Amino acid sequence: MRHFKHVALSAAAGLAALLFCAPSASASTGTGSGLNPPRGEVFQLVAKQTQGGLVDVDGSGGPSLGDEFVLSGNLFRGSIAVGTYSEICTLTRFAPADEFDLQCAGDLSLSQGQLTVQGRFTVTTAGPGNIDLAITGGTGRYRTAHGFLHVVNVSDTESQLTVHLTL
Numbered sequence: 154m155r156h157f158k159h160v161a162l163s164a165a166a167g168l169a170a171l172l173f174c175a176p177s178a179s180a181s182t183g184t185g186s187g188l189n190p191p192r193g194e195v196f197q198l199v200a201k202q203t204q205g206g207l208v209d210v211d212g213s214g215g216p217s218l219g220d221e222f223v224l225s226g227n228l229f230r231g232s233i234a235v236g237t238y239s240e241i242c243t244l245t246r247f248a249p250a251d252e253f254d255l256q257c258a259g260d261l262s263l264s265q266g267q268l269t270v271q272g273r274f275t276v277t278t279a280g281p282g283n284i285d286l287a288i289t290g291g292t293g294r295y296r297t298a299h300g301f302l303h304v305v306n307v308s309d310t311e312s313q314l315t316v317h318l319t320l
Contacts, residue, residue, distance in 0.1 A: 192319070192320050193317070194318045195318070197230075197315050197316070199230075199307075200227075200228055200229075200304075200312045202309075202311070206222070206224075207221070207222055208222075218246075218247070219244065220244040221244070222242040224239065224240050225238060228314075236262055238259060240257055251277070251278050252278070253275070255273065255274060255276060256273045257286070259271070266292040267291055267293065268288065268291040268298055269291055270288055270289060271286060272285070272286035281306060286301060287301055288301060295320070297320055298318060298319070300319045302315070
């Protein structure tokens with residue numbers, strides 16, 4: 154079952170990376186009418202996990218419903234740190250051959266506010282693959298945020314994020 158924990162932490166790390174975004178170089182695409190049409194921004198970040206742990210709810214060392222993966226790390230644009238993130242992923246379904254579903258919720262702390270993200274994805278022996286999560290809201294500059302995040306895992310502790318943000 155060690156493989157399960159490795160794959161799960163890798164998947165959660167990737168997800169964590171994608172959870173948090175700071176809009177540095179953004180492309181703005183206003184759609185709509187009125188005095189304040191929505192602004193769309195698309196930008197990329199790199200998420201690097203600095204801490205992570207597993208909460209094994211039944212103590213079996215293997216996958217069980219309710220197991221949680223808790224992660225945190227830093228967000229970068231190039232070599233510049235632009236924020237931090239944290240997330241909690243709960244195992245909601247598992248099947249033979251180390252296939253399981255994770256339901257994740259995360260937050261990104263940036264200088265202009267916080268951004269929240271959540272979603273569910275399936276992890277197989279090949280890994281989590283590409284992950285898309287919903288942007289569910291935020292605070293400060295991000296108080297009206299929605300859109301989605303697309304994450305590509307580069308390694309067990311690093312992910313490339315493409316943020317599709319509408320404010």
